[in-house]
Amino acid sequence: MRQTESRTETRTQTRVDPRISESRRLVLMAALEELAEVGYGGFAIESVCRRSGVAKSTVYRHWPGKLTLVADALRSLNVQPGSAMAGVPPSGQTPRERVVEIVRHLATAFTGSTVAACTPALVDAAEHETDIRDLFHEYNAERRQTLVDAVTDGVVAGAFPARVNPDLAAVALAGAIMYRRLMTPTPMNPSDAEALVATVLGEGPSGRRG
Amino acid sequence: MRQTESRTETRTQTRVDPRISESRRLVLMAALEELAEVGYGGFAIESVCRRSGVAKSTVYRHWPGKLTLVADALRSLNVQPGSAMAGVPPSGQTPRERVVEIVRHLATAFTGSTVAACTPALVDAAEHETDIRDLFHEYNAERRQTLVDAVTDGVVAGAFPARVNPDLAAVALAGAIMYRRLMTPTPMNPSDAEALVATVLGEGPSGRRG
Amino acid sequence: MRQTESRTETRTQTRVDPRISESRRLVLMAALEELAEVGYGGFAIESVCRRSGVAKSTVYRHWPGKLTLVADALRSLNVQPGSAMAGVPPSGQTPRERVVEIVRHLATAFTGSTVAACTPALVDAAEHETDIRDLFHEYNAERRQTLVDAVTDGVVAGAFPARVNPDLAAVALAGAIMYRRLMTPTPMNPSDAEALVATVLGEGPSGRRG
Amino acid sequence: MRQTESRTETRTQTRVDPRISESRRLVLMAALEELAEVGYGGFAIESVCRRSGVAKSTVYRHWPGKLTLVADALRSLNVQPGSAMAGVPPSGQTPRERVVEIVRHLATAFTGSTVAACTPALVDAAEHETDIRDLFHEYNAERRQTLVDAVTDGVVAGAFPARVNPDLAAVALAGAIMYRRLMTPTPMNPSDAEALVATVLGEGPSGRRG
DNA sequence: CGCTAACCGAGACGGTACGTCCCGTCTTTAC
DNA sequence: GTAAAGACGGGACGTACCGTCTCGGTTAGCG
Numbered sequence: 001m002r003q004t005e006s007r008t009e010t011r012t013q014t015r016v017d018p019r020i021s022e023s024r025r026l027v028l029m030a031a032l033e034e035l036a037e038v039g040y041g042g043f044a045i046e047s048v049c050r051r052s053g054v055a056k057s058t059v060y061r062h063w064p065g066k067l068t069l070v071a072d073a074l075r076s077l078n079v080q081p082g083s084a085m086a087g088v089p090p091s092g093q094t095p096r097e098r099v100v101e102i103v104r105h106l107a108t109a110f111t112g113s114t115v116a117a118c119t120p121a122l123v124d125a126a127e128h129e130t131d132i133r134d135l136f137h138e139y140n141a142e143r144r145q146t147l148v149d150a151v152t153d154g155v156v157a158g159a160f161p162a163r164v165n166p167d168l169a170a171v172a173l174a175g176a177i178m179y180r181r182l183m184t185p186t187p188m189n190p191s192d193a194e195a196l197v198a199t200v201l202g203e204g205p206s207g208r209r210g
Numbered sequence: 211m212r213q214t215e216s217r218t219e220t221r222t223q224t225r226v227d228p229r230i231s232e233s234r235r236l237v238l239m240a241a242l243e244e245l246a247e248v249g250y251g252g253f254a255i256e257s258v259c260r261r262s263g264v265a266k267s268t269v270y271r272h273w274p275g276k277l278t279l280v281a282d283a284l285r286s287l288n289v290q291p292g293s294a295m296a297g298v299p300p301s302g303q304t305p306r307e308r309v310v311e312i313v314r315h316l317a318t319a320f321t322g323s324t325v326a327a328c329t330p331a332l333v334d335a336a337e338h339e340t341d342i343r344d345l346f347h348e349y350n351a352e353r354r355q356t357l358v359d360a361v362t363d364g365v366v367a368g369a370f371p372a373r374v375n376p377d378l379a380a381v382a383l384a385g386a387i388m389y390r391r392l393m394t395p396t397p398m399n400p401s402d403a404e405a406l407v408a409t410v411l412g413e414g415p416s417g418r419r420g
Numbered sequence: 421m422r423q424t425e426s427r428t429e430t431r432t433q434t435r436v437d438p439r440i441s442e443s444r445r446l447v448l449m450a451a452l453e454e455l456a457e458v459g460y461g462g463f464a465i466e467s468v469c470r471r472s473g474v475a476k477s478t479v480y481r482h483w484p485g486k487l488t489l490v491a492d493a494l495r496s497l498n499v500q501p502g503s504a505m506a507g508v509p510p511s512g513q514t515p516r517e518r519v520v521e522i523v524r525h526l527a528t529a530f531t532g533s534t535v536a537a538c539t540p541a542l543v544d545a546a547e548h549e550t551d552i553r554d555l556f557h558e559y560n561a562e563r564r565q566t567l568v569d570a571v572t573d574g575v576v577a578g579a580f581p582a583r584v585n586p587d588l589a590a591v592a593l594a595g596a597i598m599y600r601r602l603m604t605p606t607p608m609n610p611s612d613a614e615a616l617v618a619t620v621l622g623e624g625p626s627g628r629r630g
Numbered sequence: 631m632r633q634t635e636s637r638t639e640t641r642t643q644t645r646v647d648p649r650i651s652e653s654r655r656l657v658l659m660a661a662l663e664e665l666a667e668v669g670y671g672g673f674a675i676e677s678v679c680r681r682s683g684v685a686k687s688t689v690y691r692h693w694p695g696k697l698t699l700v701a702d703a704l705r706s707l708n709v710q711p712g713s714a715m716a717g718v719p720p721s722g723q724t725p726r727e728r729v730v731e732i733v734r735h736l737a738t739a740f741t742g743s744t745v746a747a748c749t750p751a752l753v754d755a756a757e758h759e760t761d762i763r764d765l766f767h768e769y770n771a772e773r774r775q776t777l778v779d780a781v782t783d784g785v786v787a788g789a790f791p792a793r794v795n796p797d798l799a800a801v802a803l804a805g806a807i808m809y810r811r812l813m814t815p816t817p818m819n820p821s822d823a824e825a826l827v828a829t830v831l832g833e834g835p836s837g838r839r840g
Numbered sequence: 841c842g843c844t845a846a847c848c849g850a851g852a853c854g855g856t857a858c859g860t861c862c863c864g865t866c867t868t869t870a871c
Numbered sequence: 872g873t874a875a876a877g878a879c880g881g882g883a884c885g886t887a888c889c890g891t892c893t894c895g896g897t898t899a900g901c902g
Binding site: 433451458459460461462475513540541543544545547548553556560561580581583584585588589591592593594595596597598599600602603612615616618620622623 | 670672750754755762767770792799805809810812813825828830833
């Protein structure tokens with residue numbers, strides 16, 4: 001009875017039950033919280049239920065298990081407009097500036113954002129669950145691509161030495177940030193971005209720029 | 211410690227009961243198996259008991275919980291003579307060769323060794339457990355040091371550009387390998403070591419650095 | 421009520437919607453099946469829905485709960501023309517023959533008919549649910565009455581000793597059959613009817629035996 | 631090997647852990663309560679846990695499911711010294727008196743005792759569970775035997791007519807009591823015992839019996 | 841013969857109990 | 872006296888139904 005949908009009728013498909021979307025929303029939110037707080041290992045569906053106020057049966061009605069729930073929660077991060085990872089600012093002028101900017105953004109995102117908090121959980125989950133693995137790797141590949149492109153542009157433009165393999169360079173840059181975050185007590189500081197780029201891709205300013 | 215108890219040496223430190231060391235040994239072995247198989251998340255002490263044939267009460271007598279048991283198991287890896295991670299081959303001639311060798315070794319170790327299988331579990335555990343975190347970070351720092359040293363040597367010797375920050379470089383190299391292992395479907399191939407070093411630290415042999 | 425709607429009788433009571441009666445029919449049938457198969461304890465409304473193809477909401481629209489559904493299903497048995505319990509054959513000649521016939525019929529009905537299959541469920545349900553209890557006891561009283569009447573006739577006619585209390589005798593006869601069915605592995609065989617009557621009500625007419 | 635058990639060695643068997651017997655005791659008691667209150671159908675293990683204060687895991691450690699728990703609880707009734715059903719008083723003088731006494735006892739036991747409260751539950755359970763069925767039928771057979779014996783004695787002694795089939799008579803007597811209890815609103819009153827015996831087995835005192 | 845009221849199916853929802861597995865603590869028994 | 876065995880209370884797992892509810896879609900029968 002809602003509205004007669006007369007006219008243009010954009011009505012894409014079968015009109016999902018509003019109760020479902022609300023439940024989904026609440027659960028996914030709570031799941032991300034839980035994931036960030038206790039990791040994939042400690043993740044308990046009943047805890048998600050308590051957080052979200054949604055009944056266990058409802059959760060299991062929508063997701064077969066912890067696995068897919070987590071996967072879905074993460075997928076929802078990609079979509080969330082305000083997500084720290086969502087948009088990478090490609091605003092820089094020169095290729096080097098663009099690369100530095102991306103690296104700095106990456107370093108920032110890896111400290112504080114929800115995804116960052118989930119990353120350790122994901123790393124572990126990906127090791128044992130194919131679905132999570134595929135999702136996670138794909139997600140990483142997408143995120144990395146901007147960096148690869150920027151580096152490639154720089155090499156083509158002569159801003160970086162020809163010896164630079166864009167793929168390896170991107171992996172080294174992203175890897176440095178990730179390594180510092182996951183395997184050392186001190187994450188990379190965003191302000192270290194320039195120094196990192198200088199180390200990996202050669203002199204910055206002096207490199208003809210100054 | 212544990213040294214040959216030279217001479218008379220009448221029991222300086224109470225002479226640990228042989229049953230205890232045997233139990234410890236069995237449990238730690240089983241714990242590593244378990245850890246590699248199901249990760250830190252799925253790790254179950256009762257499963258370790260089943261594997262090792264040691265009673266649960268005995269396990270809890272020696273370790274306060276899953277946490278410290280895992281920590282201890284990992285610590286035991288460091289000591290194990292045949293461990294893939296134990297000795298880093300410092301045999302190379304030039305600094306660059308040494309760095310390449312270390313990187314190659316790292317890439318190898320990250321595929322197949324028991325520690326490697328435990329790494330994802332550790333990454334997650336470290337996020338939530340201080341003890342594991344400290345142990346893990348310290349362990350990584352140690353492992354990384356050889357690389358830092360080798361890069362420093364290379365910079366000093368003029369084999370690598372002066373712009374290179376050895377710490378960042380080491381993190382970038384190790385991070386690249388780790389990133390490929392944990393966050394992509396395809397780990398770094400040991401034979402890529404040279405290309406990686408070339409990308410991060412400048413031209414190889416021919417580059418003569420100039 | 422429900423009287424033959426004689427004559428014009430233009431719809432005193434709103435002419436029930438054929439969809440409703442069809443749903444009712446399907447559900448009650450399925451409910452009896454279910455009851456016979458899994459008992460009152462295991463009786464699941466959702467299972468009845470699956471059997472009958474009727475939606476759960478429809479079932480709950482017509483019956484407030486499992487209780488009344490079962491009660492209704494059983495009531496429907498009384499009405500069913502072909503029911504094993506429906507008609508008691510009063511065809512015998514002498515009172516003793518009539519009693520034997522009824523007992524034999526009872527023994528037969530207690531093996532194989534749908535009601536018989538439901539009886540244990542009913543016995544349990546009656547213990548805890550007032551509605552079911554009343555319905556069940558009333559039903560039993562009706563069924564027993566024919567027997568009481570036949571025995572009374574026999575006593576009056578001198579076919580049975582005067583000492584016989586018709587109520588107690590009827591209960592003993594029916595009870596014997598019920599006891600054998602519910603509390604022993606071997607139900608009463610219909611051919612035992614004569615022996616049972618002989619035991620409870622004394623020698624047969626001919627007294628032939630001595 | 632087991633025990634040195636020097637000496638007398640009264641040591642019947644492996645000495646059951648006192649914690650186990652205590653848990654068992656508490657659970658079985660609670661189970662009987664539960665059974666009497668809500669029947670076999672409504673019987674909930676978690677409710678038994680709440681009643682008894684014993685953890686669910688402990689219950690499942692000792693019994694695979696509701697079925698065997700109930701069976702065990704009932705078995706325990708047989709053993710309980712004070713049980714209403716345990717001892718049948720065979721104190722009567724003449725066979726008829728003995729029979730009347732047994733019947734009276736039966737009628738009494740069928741009103742108020744714990745077993746009586748469980749009987750409807752058992753009748754239902756026996757219908758669907760082989761284990762319960764066997765246990766229940768066996769139990770009934772035992773209980774009935776005293777009655778069969780007393781009747782047989784009476785027939786042999788000439789106190790009852792020769793036409794009486796002791797098995798059928800016992801089933802009729804016990805069945806009458808059970809029928810009244812399970813299938814009518816008014817259980818048999820113990821004081822009706824004589825009238826029942828008179829109806830089924832012929833005249834009492836006056837019955838010339840001598 | 842078309843409209844409206846009702847019934848229907850589908851199934852989401854918050855619950856409760858199931859039976860399983862593991863936790864970490866503890867008691868008991870055996871060597 | 873210490874080790875093995877394992878009982879215990881607890882809590883999460885994932886499943887099955889419960890009884891309530893909100894939806895659209897359909898269909899009966901009146902006007």
